[in-house]
Amino acid sequence: MIHADRKFYLALLAPTILVLLVFIAAPIAQSVVLSFHRIIVGLPQLQNPFIGIENYQELLHDSVARHSFLVTFVFVSVTTFCEVFLGLLLALLINHRFPGRGSLRACVLVPWAIPTVVSAQMWRFLFNDSYGLINYTLFGNEVSQYVAWLAKPGTALFTIILADVWKTTSFAALLILAGLQIIPDELYEAARVDGAGIWRRFRHITWPLIRPALLIALLFRTIDAFRVFDLAFVMTQGGPADATNVLQLYGYKKMFVEGWMGYGSAISVGVFIIILILAVIYVRMVGRRVLEANL
Amino acid sequence: MKDLKIKVGVFVAVLFMLLVAQTLAAEEPQTIVFLTWKPNQPEVWDSLIEQFHRENPQIRVKVQVGPHSSTEYHAVVTQRLKNKDPSVDVFFMDVIWPPEFASAGWALDLTSRFSKDEQKAFLSPTIKANTYRGNIYGVPCYLGAGLFYYRRDLLDKYKFDPPRSWTEMLSQGQAIVEGERDPTLHIFSAQFKQYEGLVCNVLEFIWSHGGNVVDPESRSVLLDSTDSVEAVTFVREKIIGKAAPRGAVNYEEPESLELFIQGRAVFHRNWPYAWAVANDPEKSRVATKVGVGVLPAFEGHNPASTLGGWQFAISRWSQHPDAAWEFVKFMTSSHSQTRLALDGGLAPTRVRTYDDPQVKEKMPHLKSFLPAFKTARPRPMSPLYPMISSELQRFFSQAIAGSRPDIQNLAKATSARIEKILLMEPAIK
Numbered sequence: 217m218i219h220a221d222r223k224f225y226l227a228l229l230a231p232t233i234l235v236l237l238v239f240i241a242a243p244i245a246q247s248v249v250l251s252f253h254r255i256i257v258g259l260p261q262l263q264n265p266f267i268g269i270e271n272y273q274e275l276l277h278d279s280v281a282r283h284s285f286l287v288t289f290v291f292v293s294v295t296t297f298c299e300v301f302l303g304l305l306l307a308l309l310i311n312h313r314f315p316g317r318g319s320l321r322a323c324v325l326v327p328w329a330i331p332t333v334v335s336a337q338m339w340r341f342l343f344n345d346s347y348g349l350i351n352y353t354l355f356g357n358e359v360s361q362y363v364a365w366l367a368k369p370g371t372a373l374f375t376i377i378l379a380d381v382w383k384t385t386s387f388a389a390l391l392i393l394a395g396l397q398i399i400p401d402e403l404y405e406a407a408r409v410d411g412a413g414i415w416r417r418f419r420h421i422t423w424p425l426i427r428p429a430l431l432i433a434l435l436f437r438t439i440d441a442f443r444v445f446d447l448a449f450v451m452t453q454g455g456p457a458d459a460t461n462v463l464q465l466y467g468y469k470k471m472f473v474e475g476w477m478g479y480g481s482a483i484s485v486g487v488f489i490i491i492l493i494l495a496v497i498y499v500r501m502v503g504r505r506v507l508e509a510n511l
Numbered sequence: 512m513k514d515l516k517i518k519v520g521v522f523v524a525v526l527f528m529l530l531v532a533q534t535l536a537a538e539e540p541q542t543i544v545f546l547t548w549k550p551n552q553p554e555v556w557d558s559l560i561e562q563f564h565r566e567n568p569q570i571r572v573k574v575q576v577g578p579h580s581s582t583e584y585h586a587v588v589t590q591r592l593k594n595k596d597p598s599v600d601v602f603f604m605d606v607i608w609p610p611e612f613a614s615a616g617w618a619l620d621l622t623s624r625f626s627k628d629e630q631k632a633f634l635s636p637t638i639k640a641n642t643y644r645g646n647i648y649g650v651p652c653y654l655g656a657g658l659f660y661y662r663r664d665l666l667d668k669y670k671f672d673p674p675r676s677w678t679e680m681l682s683q684g685q686a687i688v689e690g691e692r693d694p695t696l697h698i699f700s701a702q703f704k705q706y707e708g709l710v711c712n713v714l715e716f717i718w719s720h721g722g723n724v725v726d727p728e729s730r731s732v733l734l735d736s737t738d739s740v741e742a743v744t745f746v747r748e749k750i751i752g753k754a755a756p757r758g759a760v761n762y763e764e765p766e767s768l769e770l771f772i773q774g775r776a777v778f779h780r781n782w783p784y785a786w787a788v789a790n791d792p793e794k795s796r797v798a799t800k801v802g803v804g805v806l807p808a809f810e811g812h813n814p815a816s817t818l819g820g821w822q823f824a825i826s827r828w829s830q831h832p833d834a835a836w837e838f839v840k841f842m843t844s845s846h847s848q849t850r851l852a853l854d855g856g857l858a859p860t861r862v863r864t865y866d867d868p869q870v871k872e873k874m875p876h877l878k879s880f881l882p883a884f885k886t887a888r889p890r891p892m893s894p895l896y897p898m899i900s901s902e903l904q905r906f907f908s909q910a911i912a913g914s915r916p917d918i919q920n921l922a923k924a925t926s927a928r929i930e931k932i933l934l935m936e937p938a939i940k
Contacts, residue, residue, distance in 0.1 A: 257589050258611045258894050259935065280905065345758030346695075346770065359694045364758035369914060372761075455705025456760045456912035458905055472586040474898045 244488065250481035257475030264478075271482035281483065283458055284466040291377060291462060292441040298381045299437050300430060303388025308422075310389070311396045321393075328386045336450035339379040340366070366452055369459030376447050376460055384440070388433045395429020396422070428502060435498040442491050463487050541834045542571045543600035546591070548584045549576045551784075555855040563841045570834045581605050582707060585897070592617035592826060600829040601838055604649050604822045606640045606889070607896050612824065613643035614894035619825040622646045624836050636818050636887045637860045643892075650843045651860035653851060654820030656887035657715050658880060660771060660779040660789060663802035665691070674778075677716070677745070677807045681754055684777050698754035700767045700776035703746075705908035708763055710890060710900055711817040712780060713907045716742040718815035718888060719808035724903065725891045725933070732929050734906075735922040742809070744918050747911045760912040772797055780806060782819060783858045786876055803876060805883050818887035820860070852877070858884065898932045 251271055255264045275281055310321050327335065342349050345364035355361040365371045399422065407417050445464040448454055454461035454469070464487060471480030550556050560572050577587045585608065591599055592612070604612065612618035625647050630638050637651035661673055665687050674680040684698030702708040717723065722739030725732055733739060751760060755776075759767060764781060768788060771779035772795035779785070792798040808814040823839040825832055841847060845867075848859040852870050858880060864870060865877055891899055906925040910918045 256895075256935075257593050258615050258897065260593070260615050344766075345756060345761075346775070364756065364760065367758045367760035367912065369912065452761065453704065453706050455904075455908050457909040457916075458705070459912075469901060473582055474901055475589060476898065 247481045247484050247488070250478055251485050253478045255477035257477060267478070271479050272486075274479065275482050275486060280458065280461070281463075281466065281486075284461050284463045287373065287459065287461060288442065288444070288463045290373065291380075291444060292438060294377050295380045295384075295441050296434060296437045298377075299385045299388045300392075300433050302381065302385045303390075303392050303433060304426075304430070306385065306389035307392035307396055311393060324386045324389060326386075327383045328390075330383070332383065332446045333450055335383050336379060336447045339375060339382075340451045343375050367456055369457050372452050372456060372459050376444075376451055379447055379451070380441070380444065384437065388437055391433040391436065392426060392429050395426040395432075399425045431498065431502045435495070435502060438494055438498070439491050442487065442494070540569050540571045541831050542573055543829070543831050543834050543838060544573045544575055544598055545838065546575045546577060546588060546599050546602040548579050548581075548603065550855070552855050555851065558854075559842065559847055559850060563838060566841070567837060570837060572838055575599075589617075592828070595828045596826075597828045597830055599826045600831055600835040601823055601825055603652070604824040606637075606654075606818055606820045606822065607900075609641050609648045609822070609824075610643045610892050611894040611896060613646070613648045617827055618648040619827050619829065619832060620646045621648060621650065621825065621836075625650060632862060633860050634862055634884055636885070636889065637820060637822075640818060640820075640889050640892075641822055649822030649824040650839050651820060651822050652843060653848075653857035654818065654860050654884060654887070655782040655784075655858065656816035656818055656820075656880070656883045657711060657780055657806055658783060658785070658816065658883055659804050659806040660781060660785060661802050661804075662774075662777050662797060662800055664797075664800040665777055666802070673802060673804055674807050676810050677719070677749075678810070680778055680807050681749060684754060687777050695775050697756050697770065697776045699750060699778045699780075700755055700759060700762070700770040701750075701780040702762050702764055702767050703751065703755070703759045703908075703911060704761050704763050705904050705912075706763060707900060707904070709907050710903045711819070713743060713746060713903075713911075714817050714888075714890065715780070715806055715815055716746050719806065719812050720745075721809075721812050724899070725893070725929070727892065730933055730936075732926040732933070734903075734929065735919070735926045740919055740922050743907065743910050743922070745809075747916075747918065751911045760908075783880055784856065787856045803879055813886075814883075816883045816887045818889050820858075893933065893936065895932050895935060899929055902928050902932070 252266060252268060253264050254262060254267045254270070256262060306324060310317060310324060341347075343365040345351065345362055345367065348365070350365065351362045354363075363371065365375050403421050404417055407421060412420070443464060444462050445468065448460045448462050448465045449468075452460045454465050463483060467480045467483035467487065469480075470476045470483060474480075545560075556574075560574065563572060564570070577584045584603075585605065588599075588602055588604075592602075593615075604618070609618065613620075630647065633651055634654065637654050638647070641647050641649040641651060659673070666673065666683070669683070669687055669690060671683045671687075674683050681698065688696050688698060701712050703712060714724070717739045720738050720742035722736055722742050723733045724739070725734075751757065756770070762770075764785075767779065768781055768785050770776045771781075771785075772789050774796045786801075786803060789795050789801045790798045806814045806816055823842060825835045825839065829835050843860070845861055845864060848861045848864045849867050849870060851857045852859050852864060852867075853873055856874075858877065859865060859870070865881060870877065890896065893899060902925050906921055909916050909921055
């Protein structure tokens with residue numbers, strides 16, 4: 217009987233496993249295989265030889281890759297922190313009951329619903345040095361004060377971070393809001409009866425109970441931020457002076473612009489490993505927190 | 512009853528004959544695929560292809576449209592040719608690709624079809640760009656070169672002749688900007704974003720200072736030579752944030768042209784297409800006030816323009832190379848060149864088209880482009896150009912936009928990287 221059950225479960229699982237294999241496992245395996253070969257699209261004469269870990273050795277000594285990693289790291293840390301922090305504030309706000317809450321909740325999601333390519337283009341126009349609304353708002357007609365946002369390494373990275381925070385804060389807010397809504401109202405009422413102020417209610421009820429949701433928001437945002445590509449691709453193409461050359465963009469350029477398939481794959485695999493490690497750490501933390509919360 | 516049988520019989524027979532006739536007819540014309548990107552005026556191209564169909568009823572051309580950006584389009588074309596896709600017959604090829612496509616064996620060697628005599632009818636830089644190791648792989652369709660646009664009205668007002676040297680451009684511009692008392696007026700606008708256009712722009716400074724990236728004969732890297740480094744330093748110190756707005760570090764062609772046609776730059780570097788835009792009163796505030804000519808140089812050196820433009824090439828994997836060649840021949844004929852110039856505003860590659868009375872009448876400015884076209888210089892010719900370009904883009908962008916770059920050292924490091932790339936070239940036999 218148990219045996220038959222097992223078969224039935226397996227049959228139910230089969231489609232999912234198949235999809236995962238074909239669309240997730242196979243491409244990853246393919247990238248790993250490619251990364252062990254010297255494949256240069258413009259040089260078919262090379263015959264795509266197997267070169268072991270040479271691409272990875274080169275990657276470790278590649279100063280451009282190191283710089284790209286640094287840029288990506290700054291991007292990930294700043295955006296993740298800002299998004300989760302602002303997302304928390306936003307979630308607390310829209311968790312309150314007030315007239316128009318429903319429509320406000322819908323509005324909050326609008327930036328997240330806009331395709332990144334479109335919002336990236338929008339921010340590029342807003343930050344345009346001569347005609348952008350940002351300069352006009354800040355400096356009015358003082359043309360000489362206008363800042364060329366996308367033309368300086370520091371501010372260029374800042375604009376991309378801002379565009380990402382604007383876009384995905386609402387996603388973080390949504391996740392945290394879900395956490396807030398499972399907190400029973402009775403807890404707050406009891407605390408209020410005991411004379412706890414707003415800060416104590418937050419500190420001792422809300423905060424411990426939404427930590428799992430916060431961690432999940434962190435997990436999603438960190439992993440997603442590591443994969444940033446489209447913002448930099450549309451807004452700066454990695455410039456100026458490589459200031460926004462995030463890892464994925466660097467890998468894309470190596471593969472599809474320079475035709476260096478093997479090396480580009482090595483970069484992708486590198487990003488994959490980083491994300492995998494992060495995911496494992498987070499999932500373990502989340503797992504434990506959820507367990508503790510349930511106890 | 513018998514009647515009906517006959518009727519049905521006749522009907523079936525007719526149907527059968529129709530079917531046979533249709534399959535025969537369908538097999539008759541040969542279909543060739545032309546892979547290109549969406550041109551600015553598709554109707555001009557469509558009407559040319561229609562005419563080709565009328566004159567060659569045995570060939571049908573199917574147009575496939577790729578991305579507009581040259582870099583993105585390059586990715587599409589290389590992916591298809593690398594996989595030996597037989598469904599591409601003719602493709603449009605950027606001026607920097609022939610060495611790569613020839614050495615990889617993707618472009619058909621056209622030497623036997625495109626005779627040396629026939630080649631003489633074209634502007635020589637375009638022929639050189641399509642030649643790799645003595646053989647020719649593309650037929651030039653239209654060309655571009657870096658041109659120098661200026662505000663004729665302002666130069667006249669301050670009694671200046673168009674500047675011959677970069678320093679003269681700066682001093683004239685300084686005088687005009689001060690005289691006009693307009694805080695939004697800049698001296699110069701050009702393309703300095705980290706992309707292919709940056710290479711074209713900075714190379715013009717390097718070449719007009721006697722420098723170069725790679726010596727075409729000895730293949731040695733000259734990027735860290737004094738001539739090259741001084742030119743790059745000049746761009747950083749005198750152009751970016753001084754003559755040109757700091758924002759130019761993120762400008763491609765459209766943004767830089769916008770500045771010029773809004774009357775906010777005295778001088779402007781761009782490709783030939785900018786002429787029509789700058790003189791279109793609906794788009795431009797400086798229509799009819801614009802002059803155009805050869806780019807300035809540094810004192811004691813010759814001016815230099817980067818060669819751009821597009822060619823027709825035939826895929827090595829094409830099943831119908833003869834039909835493909837008919838199409839290429841038609842599209843690059845004198846007649847098509849005249850049409851593309853008159854209706855599409857594109858600069859012809861055939862020398863004689865510049866003397867065509869219609870072209871002369873409708874596009875008198877083309878004559879002033881000719882000196883720049885005849886001396887336009889190719890970017891480093893290498894099958895590995897995409898890699899070299901990435902290195903150049905990174906170096907130039909760091910040199911002009913970085914916070915405190917050591918240009919000499921950056922040039923040295925970049926030279927070493929380019930040397931490493933060039934070392935891969937001998938692998939090609």
